[in-house]
Amino acid sequence: MRSSGARRRLPAVAVPCPEEAFDSWLWRAAYRIGVAPGFFARALGLDLSGVRQVRPVGFGVCLSLEAAERLEACTGIPAGRFTGMQLANVAVVGAPVGKLTVSRLREWQADQWVSVYGGRVCPLCVADVPVSRLWWRLSAAAVCPVHRCLLVDECAGCGRRVQSGRAQLGMLPVREGALDPGVCGNVLAGSAMGRCEARLSDLPVTVVGDxxxxxxxxxxxxxxxxxxxxxxxxxxxxxxxxxxxxxxxxxxxxxxxxxxxxxxxxxxxxxxxxxxxxxxxxxxxxxxxxxxxxxxxxxxxxxxxxxxxxxxxxxxxxxxxxxxxxxxxxxxxxxxxxxxxxxxxxxxxxxxxx
Structure with a gap:
């Protein structure tokens, strides 16, 4: 990510929740101020591409020190907090080597047992705050330790993996306006802009005990x-x-x-x-x-x-x-x-x- 010049401090920004994934925070923070995620990413100084959508290949996987410092300057949130929200910095994961491409990223996530875009979800957790936890992106993640229920893989509304098509391959909408982080948000097949409106908190829950x-x-x-x-x-x-x-x-x-x-x-x-x-x-x-x-x-x-x-x-x-x-x-x-x-x-x- 290249520098986009000096950035002003934003007047109000949502604070990241513990264990929150970076894309979850960006989506949630953008919704809070009523703008599209891609528009908000540009306002934060992230060097992205595209007009209607921005497509950063390594979005949510790794973040340069320069980009993290720009985020700190814009939000007042410490740079280290943002780098810690990236998948490549999770202790059980090995960071990708070399320049990231779409094909290499797919190979990396399969090799490391992680899900870069979308993941599992606990409907009872997101009923309180619509946050996607970083450890839910681990392919071995199975249960919510608070609610003793299986994490949910599939959206009952669209039949696809939960939020997997919300930002497919890192594509962040710029012109759609604010998008509710509490819904699945997968782009519906055959629709240019239509999205799944199923609320994550309404997804069926399977209780499995201790x-x-x-x-x-x-x-x-x-x-x-x-x-x-x-x-x-x-x-x-x-x-x-x-x-x-x-x-x-x-x-x-x-x-x-x-x-x-x-x-x-x-x-x-x-x-x-x-x-x-x-x-x-x-x-x-x-x-x-x-x-x-x-x-x-x-x-x-x-x-x-x-x-x-x-x-x-x-x-x-x-x-x-x-x-x-x-x-x-x-x-x-x-x-x-x-x-x-x-x-x-x-x-x-x-x-x-x-």
Whole structure:
């Protein structure tokens, strides 16, 4: 982003909420003063392109120090607050390397298990304040720890991923006027400017209780930048998340139904976590793909996450070794294991024979 010259301090700007994503704040702050998000972005001095819409490729992913300082000058909000709202600065995520293009950004978000544009949502949270939390953009995010409900993936109004088409590929509307951050806002198919008006707070909620909150706790610890244990060893957030991605591939491709049941996965529609039964078969064969739903994320947290963090380290290492051996014998090791070597914790790497 290039400098757009000296900027005046705006008289009133919405203050970012804790854990809020950058695009969520910009959309919300623009609505508060009655202007389009793209128009507001230009007023803040962000160097963007386009007339009717602006299309910054890395919007919400990374922010230069120069741009953050311009935002501080315009809003009075510290520059560090804005840089901390970018996906590339999340502790579990590896920053993209080189110049960002649309294709490279798509590859990066799939590799890092994040969703750049849109994400999951807790309808009960946004009923209070229409804020999209940054950790909801993690593909492994599954549950709201406050309301004990599954995060919602799909809008009941348009049938698409929640807010995924609101700013597709970072395109920020300039001429539409103020856009309510409390609605889905996806651009409707076959309509030049029509948007989904379904209110996020009205989306159906599935209450799952405390068990999934416990399974997700290590993910939120890692998101907050705190070290997490993997096979008994304290590791960095990024290493732990890399370990989860690798173990997920092993579970998907090598673990038997009996082994999953032995790990605590329900085998019938009864008891705690019974709602997970429907997803166990759906994750097979999705090598390299991040969890496509909150339900799949719950499966990942219950299997890979708990195996690394809450299981007996020696037993867990033995299971990983057995699954890795199966993949080697089947000839699938190169496809499943090789792409997941980066940042993996040393004990996890040793368990799979690296």
């Amino acid at each position: 068990i999934l909150v416990v399974w997700q706790r290590p993910l939120l610890e890692a998101f907050a930048g705190r070290p997490v244990r993997a096979l008994g060893d304290e590791v960095s957030p990024r290493q732990w998340f890399a370990g989860v991605r690798l173990v997920t591939e092993l579970v998907r491709e090598a673990a038997t139904a009996a082994e999953l049941e032995d790990l605590g996965m329900p085998s019938s529609g009864r008891g705690p976590g019974a709602w997970l039964c429907s997803v166990a078969g759906e994750v097979r064969g999705r090598v390299g793909s991040p969890p496509a739903s909150a339900l799949e994320a719950a499966f990942v947290l219950r299997t890979a996450g708990s195996l690394l963090t809450g299981h007996d380290p020696q037993d867990a290492a033995g299971r990983l070794r057995s699954w890795a051996d199966r993949l080697v014998r089947s000839g699938a090791a190169k496809t499943v294991l090789a792409p997941n070597r980066r940042d993996v914790p040393r004990l996890v790497a040793a368990a799979v024979g690296w």
